Amino acid sequence: MTTVLDVQGVRHRYGGTVALDGVDLRVGAGECVALLGPNGAGKTTLVNLVVGLLARQAGTIAIVGGDPRAAASRRELGVVQQSLGFPTTLKVRELVVGAAVRAGRPRSAAGPVLAELGLAELAGRRAVKLSGGQRQRLQLAMALVGDPALLVLDEPTVGLDVAARRSFWGIVAARCARGVGVLVTTHLIEESAGVADRVVVVDKGRVLASGTPDELVAVLPDRTIVATSSLEDSVLAGVPGVLSMTREGRWVRLRTREPEAVLRVLLAADPGLGDLRVEQAGLEEAVVSIGAGV
Amino acid sequence: MSASGVVGRPVGRERGPVGLGRVFVVELVDDLRGIVREPTALFFSIVMPVGFFVLFVSMFGRQNSGMLATFGTFGVLAVTLMNPGMGVAKDRERGWLRAKQVSAVPVWVTLAAKVAASFPYAVGVLVAMAAAAAATGSLSATPWQMARLVVVLLLGAFPFALLGLAVGFRASTNAAAAILNALLMPSAIFSGLWMPLAFLPAFFSHVAPFLPPYHLAQLALAQLQPGDGVLGHALVLVAMTVVSAGLAGLSYRSARP
Numbered sequence: 283m284t285t286v287l288d289v290q291g292v293r294h295r296y297g298g299t300v301a302l303d304g305v306d307l308r309v310g311a312g313e314c315v316a317l318l319g320p321n322g323a324g325k326t327t328l329v330n331l332v333v334g335l336l337a338r339q340a341g342t343i344a345i346v347g348g349d350p351r352a353a354a355s356r357r358e359l360g361v362v363q364q365s366l367g368f369p370t371t372l373k374v375r376e377l378v379v380g381a382a383v384r385a386g387r388p389r390s391a392a393g394p395v396l397a398e399l400g401l402a403e404l405a406g407r408r409a410v411k412l413s414g415g416q417r418q419r420l421q422l423a424m425a426l427v428g429d430p431a432l433l434v435l436d437e438p439t440v441g442l443d444v445a446a447r448r449s450f451w452g453i454v455a456a457r458c459a460r461g462v463g464v465l466v467t468t469h470l471i472e473e474s475a476g477v478a479d480r481v482v483v484v485d486k487g488r489v490l491a492s493g494t495p496d497e498l499v500a501v502l503p504d505r506t507i508v509a510t511s512s513l514e515d516s517v518l519a520g521v522p523g524v525l526s527m528t529r530e531g532r533w534v535r536l537r538t539r540e541p542e543a544v545l546r547v548l549l550a551a552d553p554g555l556g557d558l559r560v561e562q563a564g565l566e567e568a569v570v571s572i573g574a575g576v
Numbered sequence: 577m578s579a580s581g582v583v584g585r586p587v588g589r590e591r592g593p594v595g596l597g598r599v600f601v602v603e604l605v606d607d608l609r610g611i612v613r614e615p616t617a618l619f620f621s622i623v624m625p626v627g628f629f630v631l632f633v634s635m636f637g638r639q640n641s642g643m644l645a646t647f648g649t650f651g652v653l654a655v656t657l658m659n660p661g662m663g664v665a666k667d668r669e670r671g672w673l674r675a676k677q678v679s680a681v682p683v684w685v686t687l688a689a690k691v692a693a694s695f696p697y698a699v700g701v702l703v704a705m706a707a708a709a710a711a712t713g714s715l716s717a718t719p720w721q722m723a724r725l726v727v728v729l730l731l732g733a734f735p736f737a738l739l740g741l742a743v744g745f746r747a748s749t750n751a752a753a754a755i756l757n758a759l760l761m762p763s764a765i766f767s768g769l770w771m772p773l774a775f776l777p778a779f780f781s782h783v784a785p786f787l788p789p790y791h792l793a794q795l796a797l798a799q800l801q802p803g804d805g806v807l808g809h810a811l812v813l814v815a816m817t818v819v820s821a822g823l824a825g826l827s828y829r830s831a832r833p
Contacts, residue, residue, distance in 0.1 A: 333678045356680040357594065367670025371610040383602045384679040386594035424675075 283310035285344075286358070286432045286463035287332065292341035294327050294487075301327040303487035304341070307465075309432065314454070314464040316478035318471060318569060324487040325467045329436050332465065333361050346431050357385055360425030362418065364437040368409035375405035378423050385428025395427045399453055415446025422453060433457065435466040439473065451477050475565045483572050491572045495565050502563040502571055507536040507544060512554025521547050533557065599681045600689055607663075607693030621659070621697045625651035626704045632770060633714055641716045643772065644709050645796035648729060650769040651701035653789055656733035658756050659694040660687065661740025665752040668745070668831065683828070691737045695730055702726055717800050724799040732792040732813055738820035745827040763787045788816045 287309040294302040302324045309315045319325050330336040331343055334350035348355035368377065378392040378401075396402045399419050404412065409420055418438055425433060433454070439447045455477060458464055468474050474481055475495040483491045483498070491498060504525075510532050511518060519527040523540040538544045541560050548555055563571075611618050629647040636643065664687065667673040676686050706722060709715035717725065739759070743752050764770060766783050767790035773781050784790040791809040798806050 335674065335677060353594065353680045353682070356678065359678065361675070361678045363671055363674065365671065366675060367672060369606070369610065369667075369670075369672060371613040372606055376606065376609070380602050380606060381679075383598050384594065384676075384681045386680065428680075 283313065285309070286311050286346050287465060288342070288344045288347075289328070289332070290342045292328070292331060292338070292343060294324075294331065294336070294339050300487055302331075305484070305487070305489055307482060307489070309463040309465050311431065311463050312458055312461045314458050314466065314477055314479050316474035316481045317465060317467045317484060318469075318474055318481055319467075319484040320469075323485045325484060326436070327487075328484070329434060329465075329467055333359060333434055357428065358431040360428055360430035360433045362421045362425055362433070362435045362438045364440055366417070366421055368417070368420075370408070370410050373406055373408050374401055374412070374420055377409055377420065378405075378427050381424035382427045385430075387428060391427050391429075395423050399423045399426075400449070413446075415442050415449065418442060418446070418450055419453070422450065426453075426457060431461075431463060433462050433464045435464065437467055437469070439468070439470065447473065471566045471569055472564065481565070483569055491569075498568045498572070499563060499565055502568050503539045504537055504563055505539070505541040506561040507538060507541055507548070507558070508533050508561060509536075509548070509558040510534070510554070510556045511548070511552050513548075513552050517551075523547075594680050596681065596685055599685050600692075603686055603689035604692050607689055608696065611693070611696060618697060618700065621655050622651075622700050622704050625654055625701055626708055628770070629705050630708045630712070633709060634712055636772060636775060641714065642797045642800055644705055644715070644717060645725060645800050646769050646772065646793045648702050648705055648725060649767075649789060649793040649796050650764045651705060652698040652729040652733050653736050653760060653764065653769075653792070655697035655701065656691070656694045656730075657736045657740045657760055658753070659697060659740070660690040660737050661742075661744035661756055662749055662752050663690050663693075664741055664744035665747055665749045669749055687741055690741075691734070694733075694737065698730060698733065699726060702729065721800055725796055728795050728799055729792070732795055735788065735813055735817040735820045736792075738817065738824045742820060742823040742827040745824065745831045763789050766790075767793055769793055788812060 285308055287307070289305060289307040292302055292305045293300070305324070305328060307315070307317075307328070317325050317328065327336065331338060332345070332350055334356060337351070343350050345355040346358045348358075350356070350359075372380075375392060375396065378396055379389050382389055382391045393402075396405055399422060401416070401419060401423055404416060409417065412420060422438075435454070439450055442450065451473075454464060454466075466474070466478070478495065480492065481495055481498055482489055491501070511534050515527060515529065515534070518524065518534055518536060521536070521544055523538050523544045525537045525539070527537075528535045536544060545560075625647070629643070629651070632647065633643050664673065667676075673686075677683055702722075702725065706715060706717070740756055743755050747755055766780055767787045768776065768780065768784055769789055773784060791812040794803065794809045795806055795813070797803055
């Protein structure tokens with residue numbers, strides 16, 4: 283796979299405070315990588331280094347093989363910020379045309395992107411009059427009109443409703459499928475599980491874990507058996523393999539690492555067993571257990 | 577993902593360099609659209625200095641034909657010092673400057689467009705003042721002299737625009753307005769831009785040569801009436817350009833992303 287972003291051994295400090303303490307990160311063409319971590323984890327510092335707003339102190343960063351601060355690399359880069367205040371006097375089409383020209387593309391590149399992102403009907407409207415979801419789509423249009431190899435999205439869906447989020451991620455996924463590499467920072471863990479091919483968990487300036495959402499969840503062997511039961515609590519808690527037992531209304535919740543063995547015992551011993559399901563920990567629990575209190 | 581060593585752009589996507597001239601035109605047109613679509617700023621930038629000009633020229637204009645030059649200097653400085661600096665402060669606050677900084681275009685293109693976009697205001701001020709002077713019967717400048725006055729003031733305003741940018745990179749929009757006004761007003765008065773120095777206490781004439789606006793006003797005056805040598809005044813402005821370019825550069829570099 284072609285690498286569009288390669289971060290190796292990056293350290294960064296502000297005065298005496300260490301923000302990044304040796305971070306490695308790679309984004310391939312057509313890959314969507316979510317950077318997950320609590321506030322102060324170092325996400326913003328890393329993003330500012332990648333987009334060239336901060337000068338590198340130690341380590342290497344390459345966008346399509348080039349330095350992030352070189353003009354040639356920046357042309358491979360599209361950025362969506364968390365909240366961008368557009369100039370009050372400019373219209374949607376003018377902003378996208380401006381972005382096209384700044385990326386060295388013809389003015390005519392704006393039309394197809396406006397259409398693709400469902401902004402064609404809003405093209406004559408001033409950007410400041412748009413809804414939150416439309417504004418983020420406009421930012422995405424401005425990023426995509428440059429035909430970037432790498433898209434950096436910094437908390438792009440904060441404050442958007444479900445429909446706006448879904449539409450935003452739909453567009454990102456479509457570009458990803460066409461070979462654009464995506465790096466997205468987010469707090470929204472379950473959302474990132476839906477879009478990301480790979481999740482990188484950072485905290486205190488270090489990468490704590492990296493893998494597909496399924497791989498991260500798999501680090502948690504715990505399962506929870508939920509059911510209604512006619513057995514006494516003490517009996518349930520005594521079944522071999524049950525780590526702990528709680529009761530929630532009609533249901534009991536049994537935590538275990540050997541769900542099959544426990545279920546065999548329960549099915550044999552409990553004629554009143556019903557409403558049965560086995561739960562796996564979600565990505566949120568996995569991330570918390572990895573150590574990043576997102 | 578396998579850690580294959582392939583680094584590079586997917587094939588078939590190479591392109592030529594970004595045309596900085598095209599970008600400058602887009603940025604300038606965007607800034608000018610701002611003037612046309614929100615004309616209140618234009619109105620106040622012109623009405624305020626022109627109003628004062630009319631007041632002062634009706635009091636002193638008959639004895640002093642150079643007031644178009646000195647008050648014109650004030651009018652031009654009021655827009656070229658304030659507009660680019662406040663524009664950049666506003667863009668910084670709303671994150672819009674950041675959007676430009678992460679683009680492939682050097683940020684100076686944006687800044688140059690902002691300075692150029694203040695020129696229509698400056699020309700508007702001068703034209704309105706000339707019209708007011710004509711209406712009050714105190715206009716003695718020929719069209720050729722007026723043209724030279726406009727060119728000299730626009731060129732001479734450059735170091736002041738840089739100073740405005742230096743403030744705009746660090747201060748909030750409101751603070752930038754306050755700081756730039758605090759620089760402009762006293763230095764305008766002490767440089768004799770409002771009241772001719774001849775009508776002010778001698779103390780003012782001693783202070784004025786230490787203030788850059790005084791030297792710009794002298795260059796402007798030299799376009800309307802025979803004066804002493806212009807070289808010294810021009811050198812002061814060149815020196816100020818170097819200093820304020822340095823300040824703007826430092827200020828830009830220390831601005832937080």
